[in-house]
Amino acid sequence: xxxxxxxxxxxxxxxxxxxxxxxxxxxxxxxxxxxxxxxxxxxxxxxxxxxxxxxxxxxxxxxxxxxxxxxxxxxxxxxxxxxxxxxxxxxxxxxxxxxxxxxxxxxxxxxxxxxxxxxxxxxxxxxxxxxxxxxxxxxxxxxxxxxxxxxxxxxxxxxxxxxxxxxxxxxxxxxxxxxxxxxx
Numbered sequence: 001x002x003x004x005x006x007x008x009x010x011x012x013x014x015x016x017x018x019x020x021x022x023x024x025x026x027x028x029x030x031x032x033x034x035x036x037x038x039x040x041x042x043x044x045x046x047x048x049x050x051x052x053x054x055x056x057x058x059x060x061x062x063x064x065x066x067x068x069x070x071x072x073x074x075x076x077x078x079x080x081x082x083x084x085x086x087x088x089x090x091x092x093x094x095x096x097x098x099x100x101x102x103x104x105x106x107x108x109x110x111x112x113x114x115x116x117x118x119x120x121x122x123x124x125x126x127x128x129x130x131x132x133x134x135x136x137x138x139x140x141x142x143x144x145x146x147x148x149x150x151x152x153x154x155x156x157x158x159x160x161x162x163x164x165x166x167x168x169x170x171x172x173x174x175x176x177x178x179x180x181x182x183x184x
Contacts, residue, residue: 007062015072016051019095022077023050025084026091041135049142050093052124053150056116057098064109072096093146097156111165114158118173121147125180137184144180151177 024046033039054070061068077095082088100113125143128136151159151174163170 009069012070015096016054016070019054019070019072019077019080020047020050022080022084022095023093026080026093029084029086029088030091032086045139045142048124048139049121049146052120053117053146054096054098056120057100057113060113060116061098061100064113066105066113067101068098069101070096070098093149107165110161114161114165115169115173117158118147118150118162118177121150122173122176122180129180129184140180140184142181144177144182144184146181147177148174148181 020043024043027042027046028039031038031042033042058068058070073094073096076092076097079092080095083090083092105113121143125140125147128139128143130136150157151162151170153159153163153170159170159174162173
């Protein structure tokens with residue numbers, strides 16, 4: 001018997017929007033949009049590097065039958081907003097996360113759910129590179145940086161779960177994201 005999980009929970013879309021707004025403020029504090037059009041471009045970039053990553057985790061978890069919900073983490077949201085202050089050298093972009101409601105998830109399933117976010121960033125970055133131009137390179141670089149950061153094997157980040165599941169795959173994705181985020 002298959003149970004159908006809700007695609008989105010109440011307030012989830014609002015929390016994704018607020019998180020995207022916080023990410024936008026970090027980038028806007030760094031690049032100071034000079035027009036509404038530049039502001040819209042920065043908002044679009046904020047959306048394209050953050051929301052697909054989180055939704056990939058959510059939808060893959062739901063594919064495996066786990067209830068999953070994006071939610072703002074108040075402390076992390078505050079840190080993201082703090083890093084939006086211009087000239088603060090360290091930028092922190094993690095206003096929330098996808099929470100999976102399960103008692104136990106096996107190592108392989110957890111690894112697959114965890115790699116979904118960085119894989120999405122890498123895919124979007126490669127598509128942007130194929131599209132070419134300075135904006136494409138910039139989108140690729142941002143997506144590579146987000147994937148690389150998330151693949152670091154520390155704490156609750158994706159990298160530790162992926163590394164424990166499949167070390168060679170983790171190394172490949174880490175290398176691609178490093179190349180895309182720092183060398184392109």
